[in-house]
Amino acid sequence: DAGITQSPRYKITETGRQVTLMCHQTWSHSYMFWYRQDLGHGLRLIYYSAAADITDKGEVPDGYVVSRSKTENFPLTLESATRSQTSVYFCASSGGQGLGNTEAFFGQGTRLTVV
Amino acid sequence: AQKVTQAQTEISVVEKEDVTLDCVYETRDTTYYLFWYKQPPSGELVFLIRRNSFDEQNEISGRYSWNFQKSTSSFNFTITASQVVDSAVYFCALSEARNAGNMLTFGGGTRLMVKP
Numbered sequence: 001d002a003g004i005t006q007s008p009r010y011k012i013t014e015t016g017r018q019v020t021l022m023c024h025q026t027w028s029h030s031y032m033f034w035y036r037q038d039l040g041h042g043l044r045l046i047y048y049s050a051a052a053d054i055t056d057k058g059e060v061p062d063g064y065v066v067s068r069s070k071t072e073n074f075p076l077t078l079e080s081a082t083r084s085q086t087s088v089y090f091c092a093s094s095g096g097q098g099l100g101n102t103e104a105f106f107g108q109g110t111r112l113t114v115v
Numbered sequence: 116a117q118k119v120t121q122a123q124t125e126i127s128v129v130e131k132e133d134v135t136l137d138c139v140y141e142t143r144d145t146t147y148y149l150f151w152y153k154q155p156p157s158g159e160l161v162f163l164i165r166r167n168s169f170d171e172q173n174e175i176s177g178r179y180s181w182n183f184q185k186s187t188s189s190f191n192f193t194i195t196a197s198q199v200v201d202s203a204v205y206f207c208a209l210s211e212a213r214n215a216g217n218m219l220t221f222g223g224g225t226r227l228m229v230k231p
Binding site for chain 2: 030031033035040041042043044045048050058088090092094103104105106108109
């Protein structure tokens with residue numbers, strides 16, 4: 001199906017474990033983003049990517065790793081999960097700010113609980 | 116650095132009332148984009164509008180209207196004759212032109228509860 005999909009939708013993991021959240025988009029958008037949503041903070045940018053093999057830190061990158069070997073995929077890895085990483089994670093993609101690119105498109109979100 | 120402030124964390128209205136959600140932003144760029152997103156109880160983010168910094172015309176879309184004022188760095192959102200289905204969290208966001216990919220800085224969100 002066309003669009004942007006995240007998996008899993010829900011995940012419970014234990015402190016110290018590695019967990020990877022997947023994001024896949026079918027539009028061949030250049031830009032992809034990971035945000036986390038926490039009460040009172042809105043959404044904050046974790047990492048973003050301007051193209052395959054190009055990634056950069058956002059506002060809250062500590063404890064996260066990303067990769068982008070293919071344009072359509074942008075996985076987010078928590079190397080050693082902590083309770084403070086309990087959050088809802090949103091992946092987004094965008095074609096850029098050029099003509100016709102009016103918005104970033106968001107996935108459905110992944111609710112991650114670290115116990 | 117860019118910043119978006121939504122001072123109203125929660126608003127409660129009765130159906131058919133008009134309600135305005137406030138958004139104040141900070142940026143040093145002269146070219147930027149402002150957005151509103153809706154997050155219904157189901158959790159997804161629904162795009163509502165994008166405005167660029169050179170277009171200060173107010174916009175109306177059905178019961179929704181937006182008032183963009185550069186002089187006060189505000190981009191307020193009004194729902195006329197609110198309905199229960201408008202109950203959601205609403206986010207205002209900013210993207211600076213230097214960030215070519217529509218990288219967004221979000222406000223903290225305003226939870227709107229519309230009671231029947």
